[in-house]
Amino acid sequence: MTLFRRLFLAAVVAGVLSGTAASVVQQVTTVPLILEAERYETVPAPVAAPAANAEHAHNQAGHAHSAPAPAEAVTTAEAFQRVGLTVVANLLVGVAYGLLLAGTMLLVGAPVDARRGLVWGIGGFIAFALAPAVGLPPELPGMGGAALEARQAWWIAAALCAAGGLLALGFAKNRFVIAAGVVLAALPHVIGAPHPESPEGVVPPEMAARFAVLSIGVAALFWAALGSACGALMQRVMPARR
Template identity: 70%
Template sequence: MALIRRLFTAALVAGVLSGTAASVVQQATTVPLILEAEKYEVVTPPPAAATATTAAPAASDHAAHGAPVRQLGEAVPESAEEAFQRLWLTVASNLLTGVGYALLLAGVMLLVGERVDARRGLLWGVGGFVAFALSPSFGLPPELPGMAGADLEARQLWWLAAALCAGGGLLAVAFARNRALVAAGVVLAALPHLVGAPHPESPEGAFPPELAAHFVAVSLGGAALFWALLGAVCGAMMSRVVGSADDGDA
């Protein structure tokens, strides 16, 4: 029971710290890009481009329901209440994600049974970044709100397969002593990418390409910081847990 309690404590501390850091970084990097992207997400065509049979009735519907009629690239007004709601939802999501990933990372550390510390935990964090952020991004890069995408369930299943296969492959490369298992791990990590990620038939959209590319870059940079901090703190906390388990076995 004491071992489980220390495991949860280590995961809680690492998850809260990494989730808080991720929230701060996102407020300075990805959130401004999301707000910028919302200018292109839902727009009403200008009257000059409207046709008598399609666009004109849509504009009248907006007016009838009191919805604002915006032009492409027009800023979306956001109240203080909406900004606060966006902030606390982001922070809560990052904290829950951090604790969940920390529990997963700490559990795998415990199962492997290797000695860990902050430095080795950082390497575990790098592995987590590769498995859960970098590898899936080769097939499904981070997307801005409103971007065209394939079926949500298909994307979620592919992302999960890519992350699990990459994680299993990394564990095989790092800890397997048999060359065949190492080779199998490499093939396993590449398998989802060989199958291919689901993509929409018409990926075109109103987003400037540089905005989407910038979002991908800062999202992966924030994920790298998140996983580095998560791994280092989790490794430092888990050094006592793994050490206690080894001492108990002795």
């Protein structure tokens, strides 16, 4: 029971540290892009015009698509609320992933420290950030997409299959098991992620691409911090396995 409590404490501390680090970086990277994308969501749809004014209506529609609406004033209370919710969400995610990572380390039984924890963090980044992003990149508000349930199901499948494949590559000794892990990791991508029949959205492509890259970068920082902290703390939990 003492081991479980110490394991839980290590996972919580590592999750809080990584979640806090991600929250700070997000405020200067992805959050400004989200706020900018929300301005594009408020652009009114063009009003239908008579045939004689078709060219003028086309120009107006193009202008409305490319220019965001004027920024609405955000009160201090609203700003603090958004920051607070972001931090709380990141902390909860950090603790949840920390418990998952620490529990997996304990079950595997391999020696752990900060350096080995970083390797585990890289694995977590590949499984829960990079692999799903190959099929479904991080999206800004106002971007078109397939049905939410279909995207969620595919994301979960891609993450779990990638995690299973990485565990097989890292710890399996049977070649058949390793080959099965590789096939498992590739299976969701062979099936394909759900996408809308026609691309829609009001957000400029360059903004969407920048957001995807920055989001993946923040995820890499989060997992590196989580893995290193979790490994260093787990070293104290399992001193005999150093």
